[in-house]
Amino acid sequence: MSQAAVPLPHPLQRCASRITAAIDEIGGSSPLLLTTEAKQEVLVDLSRSIARLEAVRLSVLAAAGDVADEAAARSAGAWLGVRARLHGLEGRRLQQLAEALAERYAVVGSALLAGDVSRPQAEVIVAALDDLPGEVDRSVRTEAERHLAASAADFGPRDLRVLGRRVLDVVAPEVAEEHERRALGREEQRAQRRMRLTTRLLGGGLTRVVADLPTLHADLLLTQLHAFASPRRDHLDGAGSGGARRDPDTGERIPASQLLAQAFCSLLERLPTGVVPDHGGGAATLVVTIDHDKLAEDLGVARLSTGHAISVGEARRLACTAGILPMVLGGASHPLDVCRKRRFHTPAMRRALAVRDRECRALGCDIPAAWCEAHHAIPWAEARGPTSVEDGLLLCSFHHHRAHDKRYDLRRMTNGDVRFARRR
Numbered sequence: 001m002s003q004a005a006v007p008l009p010h011p012l013q014r015c016a017s018r019i020t021a022a023i024d025e026i027g028g029s030s031p032l033l034l035t036t037e038a039k040q041e042v043l044v045d046l047s048r049s050i051a052r053l054e055a056v057r058l059s060v061l062a063a064a065g066d067v068a069d070e071a072a073a074r075s076a077g078a079w080l081g082v083r084a085r086l087h088g089l090e091g092r093r094l095q096q097l098a099e100a101l102a103e104r105y106a107v108v109g110s111a112l113l114a115g116d117v118s119r120p121q122a123e124v125i126v127a128a129l130d131d132l133p134g135e136v137d138r139s140v141r142t143e144a145e146r147h148l149a150a151s152a153a154d155f156g157p158r159d160l161r162v163l164g165r166r167v168l169d170v171v172a173p174e175v176a177e178e179h180e181r182r183a184l185g186r187e188e189q190r191a192q193r194r195m196r197l198t199t200r201l202l203g204g205g206l207t208r209v210v211a212d213l214p215t216l217h218a219d220l221l222l223t224q225l226h227a228f229a230s231p232r233r234d235h236l237d238g239a240g241s242g243g244a245r246r247d248p249d250t251g252e253r254i255p256a257s258q259l260l261a262q263a264f265c266s267l268l269e270r271l272p273t274g275v276v277p278d279h280g281g282g283a284a285t286l287v288v289t290i291d292h293d294k295l296a297e298d299l300g301v302a303r304l305s306t307g308h309a310i311s312v313g314e315a316r317r318l319a320c321t322a323g324i325l326p327m328v329l330g331g332a333s334h335p336l337d338v339c340r341k342r343r344f345h346t347p348a349m350r351r352a353l354a355v356r357d358r359e360c361r362a363l364g365c366d367i368p369a370a371w372c373e374a375h376h377a378i379p380w381a382e383a384r385g386p387t388s389v390e391d392g393l394l395l396c397s398f399h400h401h402r403a404h405d406k407r408y409d410l411r412r413m414t415n416g417d418v419r420f421a422r423r424r
Helices: 011-026 036-062 065-071 076-083 090-103 106-113 119-130 138-151 157-165 167-171 173-194 215-229 256-269 292-297 312-318 347-357 397-403
Strands: 196-203 206-212 286-291 301-304 309-311 324-329 335-338 372-376 392-396 408-412 418-422
Touching: 011 036, 036 076, 036 090, 036 106, 065 076, 076 090, 090 106, 090 119, 106 119, 106 138, 119 138, 119 157, 138 157, 138 167, 157 167, 167 173, 215 256, 301 312, 309 312, 312 397, 347 372, 347 392, 372 397, 392 397, 397 408, 397 418
Parallel strands: 286 324
Antiparallel strands: 196 206, 286 301, 301 309, 324 335, 372 392, 408 418
16 A cells, blocks of 8 residues: 655745754854854854845745735735734835835845845835836836846945935936936925924923924025034033033033024024014014013013913013013003014114124134124113113123023123123
């Protein structure tokens, strides 16, 4: 009686078994025993093998529609995501890449199988090829695929993404410009639909602002912020060498993110109200309300028209800048003074101050006039000081805050500079 033949394992099954067995053989071997050269060799070889193994997995996944049917899953990638405990969208990404390599991009698939392209590189290349306009013929697409696959030997995913956007410049320059024009148009329209700005009150005097902006406007914003944040601030670190900026009170380094936040606040304070559309029947102006006696005695708090509170010192400083309208109240909370006809220094006065002062007048500070604010030597918020060139002086945002900080004394020197001293 003949015995039934046992089916031989498929080569892919044998491959998976051998890989598992090879890893099991490692046992407790410690990589610490490897020489530096050996570690380098093992890391490169393993990375290459991982890419090749990824190509094998993707080829199986592309042919695993029956697996999805068997489990009533949306796709084999969705099934694998559950069975292999992958991150939520990882199974979908694997499925999309597997189908792209099997159906459209055999050159990239072969490069991945050979270990010449990593999976992240393959994903970038596929995305770039999929983004080519529909009118590009197959021969041009194939040439673009070969070019990007070959470029993977020298460039990582980030650089490949840039090359992918310009691949037609290399393989078909005659259609590249028109493609770029259309691609940018689609990108800009998509950005307009998806841009968002949200705020959330955090407490402790902070509000979180999160914005998804079109790249153009993000670049405009960052250009302005870097203009405020980039001048040398030697007085912050005391080194006079343009090194890391440090908080003068704590001596700790100020993070770049905090410097940009400070620059953003300075930008908002200096935004002319005349360029902002009217809101609610009048100019979009923030009103600060404060009791006259509290203003004079530096007591209590000031209230914004939004309902939030700020310190009297901050209100006093803001009285020197545009975009803020101080409303001083008498004993019965009746308005005594709502701004003045000329509370801010005019553009002509600003130019005169820039010519005269050239930079921040705080002793030892060299922030140029273009980044400075006009300060009233006789505080407007306290004594309705005159708005004139004679009464004004230029201070950078940092020193303007100190000028209205009651912890510091400000003394005008004979040459026009001002010296700050911490009160004891």
